[in-house]
Amino acid sequence: MAAKVDRRGANGAGAIEAKVQEKEIRIREAIILEVLKFRDQPHFPTSFEQSRVLPALQRMIYEGGYPTCIAENKGGFDQLNKTQACALVALVNSWDYNFSAFIFDNIKKMLENPKKKVFMLYPRFIQMILDAKYPELVNSTNHVI
Incomplete structure (x- = not known):
């Protein structure tokens, strides 16, 4: 089952x-x-405003856009979707994240x-x-x- x-x-x-x-x-x-x-x-939270996430991604020298795609990983496996980007920056910056x-x-x-x-x-x-x-x-x- x-x-x-x-x-x-x-x-x-x-x-x-x-x-x-x-x-x-x-x-x-x-x-x-x-x-x-x-x-x-x-x-x-599980999501943050673009104005908070984009600068954090840029500090990490992430070269993709934000949000990288509307749907999950349609841009390829080497790009982050919005949810993944929020989780990543929360982890790196020790932000509260669920x-x-x-x-x-x-x-x-x-x-x-x-x-x-x-x-x-x-x-x-x-x-x-x-x-x-x-x-x-x-x-x-x-x-x-």
Whole structure:
């Protein structure tokens, strides 16, 4: 059974649901925050104004434009989209940023776009979540089957 997004919940954030080894799995943004320990907060932003991001990108000698594209990575894998640019400058400049929401939203986008269901995003993070929240799952060669 493939993973799917359940949009019910606060502000439509919902959860990612899947069945692993006959066990129902639900991953929410709060679980990502708890397990991965990013030290972010739900009220931290995931986006900044262009007037704040562009100078930070220029200081890093980023040569692409901003925003580089309207949709996700249509300009190529060597360019940042707006969300990635905001995450990068927040990380480099130690700005408050909701990395948990960034990861959760990117996984949901991947699951909801049938054209992008080629690979799983953040497999190590997902494994860490499964290890922490579902210890009863049987591991085989360091990964859950």
